[in-house]
Each structure stands twice: as structure tokens, then as C-alpha cells.
Amino acid sequence: GAVVSQHPSWVICKSGTSVKIECRSLDFQATTMFWYRQFPKQSLMLMATSNEGSKATYEQGVEKDKFLINHASLTLSTLTVTSAHPEDSSFYICSASDSYTDTQYFGPGTRLTVL
């Protein structure tokens, strides 16, 4: 079946640094990928929709300059958390939409801890 990978699976960084998270669709092409944030014991909150070759669409309340998204190819999207602060600590999950089946496949998530 379709697989989506995320790298890294967890990261710890100092406040003020930037962190890049990769999301890859391993055996299918995804013109659209999505980035979610999940707080402990809460649901997934959509942050942005990433479209290959164009600018990402951010949800209301999500700072686009804070969370930089790049979707340069049909199999890779990256989320960069710039100047991270402790309140950015969270579980970040990506999903990729299979262009042929219209099904979203989810990555395993990345645990970000900002000290």
C-alpha cells in the first residue's frame, strides 16, 4: 500500500533555532500534501495545504512566516519551523493525497521539543 514517511521522527532543539521536517510519499505521486499539528490527547489540526509547485495555503491563525512549507516535487514536502519557541513543541503530522485514488495517507509524525 501507499506509504508516507517523515523525517526526523523526533527532534529536540534550542529556542530560537529552525527545524526542518520532511514528508515523502514513497510509492506514489502527491500533488497535494497536508501538514497537521496534534497536541496531546487532542485531534489533528490542519495547519496548511501544500501544493506541488505553488505556494502553500495556510489555515486561519497559522503564521506562514513561522511555518515555512516547500513542495518542490511530487514526492516531497518540507515544513520548517523558524525561530522555534517552547510553545511550538508538538506532534507534527503530514499526509499525502494520492492523485489517482483521492485517498490521504498519513505519515508517522514528528515529535518536536523546543527547549
Next chain:
Amino acid sequence: AQRVTQPEKLLSVFKGAPVELKCNYSYSGSPELFWYVQYSRQRLQLLLRHISRESIKGFTADLNKGETSFHLKKPFAQEEDSAMYYCALSEETSGSRLTFGEGTQLTVNP
């Protein structure tokens, strides 16, 4: 704006008992509804979608537009069904953005 409501955060049943996880939605258009499941320490995965009208692992869900509901049902719960279940809504059938409910943690006791 669309909204998905799962009224039960926690649901506990005994093995072999029927189980129903409730999901209600509000959306003015024609939605596509999904159920996603997340087993312990695993990624979120699609369980079923209403347009498929199929049964996966014994689970079924029927879209009731009159009641704006998409409840997930299984006649005989198994211990391996214990997981977090999320109901989600998509505005169209082209892989567009999903709106998730809060999730229901199902525990099936032996």
C-alpha cells in the same frame, strides 16, 4: 464552516458486544465522510469512507444526510479494535482538506 463532532471522548465495551461510535457533522454542501483509526503507537490510517460503502474489519458506517450523521458500527467488538477513532469530513472528493472530529478512544475489554 464545516464541523465534525464526536460526542464521546471515551467508549468502553466488552469483547463481543456491539459498538457504535457517533459522528455528527455540519456542512452546507455535499460532504465526503471518513473514519480514520489510530492504533497504539501507529500512524493514522483510513478505515473506511462513505462513498465506498464497504465493510472493513467488520465496521460499517452509513451516511445519514437527514440527521447529518456518520456513525461507525460493529456488531461484535474485538480486543484488537481498541484504538483511537477519528471521524473526518472532506468538502469534495478530490483529496481536499480534511476536518477532523475530536476523536473517540475505544477500549474493548476482555
